[in-house]
Amino acid sequence: RTENALMSINANEIQLGCESMAYKLLGVTPNKPIQEISREIKDETQSKQTIYSDVSNSTIIGQLKTFPDGTSGVIFYDSGDGHGLVVALYEFEERWAKKNIDVYTIVNEENCGKVIVSGAQNTDKIIAQLGDEAYAAVRCRQLGSDWYLPSSGELYYLLKIANQGKAENGPVSLALVRNGGKQIDGWYWSSSENDKDEAFNISDSGSCHSEEKTEEVKVRPVRAF
Numbered sequence: 184r185t186e187n188a189l190m191s192i193n194a195n196e197i198q199l200g201c202e203s204m205a206y207k208l209l210g211v212t213p214n215k216p217i218q219e220i221s222r223e224i225k226d227e228t229q230s231k232q233t234i235y236s237d238v239s240n241s242t243i244i245g246q247l248k249t250f251p252d253g254t255s256g257v258i259f260y261d262s263g264d265g266h267g268l269v270v271a272l273y274e275f276e277e278r279w280a281k282k283n284i285d286v287y288t289i290v291n292e293e294n295c296g297k298v299i300v301s302g303a304q305n306t307d308k309i310i311a312q313l314g315d316e317a318y319a320a321v322r323c324r325q326l327g328s329d330w331y332l333p334s335s336g337e338l339y340y341l342l343k344i345a346n347q348g349k350a351e352n353g354p355v356s357l358a359l360v361r362n363g364g365k366q367i368d369g370w371y372w373s374s375s376e377n378d379k380d381e382a383f384n385i386s387d388s389g390s391c392h393s394e395e396k397t398e399e400v401k402v403r404p405v406r407a408f
Contacts, residue, residue: 272364343389
C-alpha cells in the first residue's frame with residue numbers, strides 16, 4: 184500500500200484493486216460497494232489493538248482500582264505505561280440481544296479474536312443499532328459510560344491468561360473475592376459476533392463457543408484506564 188507518484192498510483196486504489204480481485208478469485212459478490220467495504224475495514228483495523236503484556240512481570244495485576252465515579256474493578260491487564268483494563272467485581276446473566284440480528288457495523292469473525300481489543304467500540308456499535316434491545320451491552324453501560332461488554336479477545340486474556348484458566352481459583356478470581364466481589368465461574372458473553380444469529384462467549388478456562396444472541400449467558404463488564 185505505497186504511493187507511486189512516478190506511475191500515478193494511489194495507495195487506496197491499490198487496496199481497492201486487490202480487494203476487487205480477491206472477490207473475483209473467491210467467486211464472491213459483495214453486498215456493498217468495494218469502496219464502502221474498504222472504509223469499514225480501515226475503520227475497524229484502526230479501532231483494534233493487540234495485547235502485549237507479561238502478566239508474570241506486572242506488579243498491579245490483581246489490584247483494586249477505584250474510579251472517580253465511585254465504581255471499582257480488579258486490574259487484569261497492564262499495558263506497562265500506566266494504562267490497562269479492569270474487570271467489574273460483580274456479574275449478571277442476560278441475553279445478548281432481544282432477537283438474533285446482525286450488527287452490521289461489526290465485522291463478524293470466524294474464530295475468537297484472542298488478541299483483539301475492541302470491546303468499547305463494539306459496545307458503542309451494538310447500542311447505536313439496537314438501542315434498549317442490546318440487553319447485555321446496555322446493562323454494562325449502566326455501570327457508567329466507560330464500562331462496556333468486552334470483546335472475545337479481552338475476555339480470552341482475562342479468563343485464560345490473567346486468571347490462568349483456573350476459574351474460581353485463579354489469581355483474578357481470588358482478587359475479586361478479596362475485594363468483596365464474585366469469583367469467575369462459567370461462560371461469559373463477549374461483544375464479538377460470529378454471524379447474524381450468534382455471538383462468542385468464553386468459558387472460565389478460556390474455551391470459546393458461539394451462542395444464539397437470545398440465550399442468557401453471564402456478563403462481566405470491563406473498563407479501561
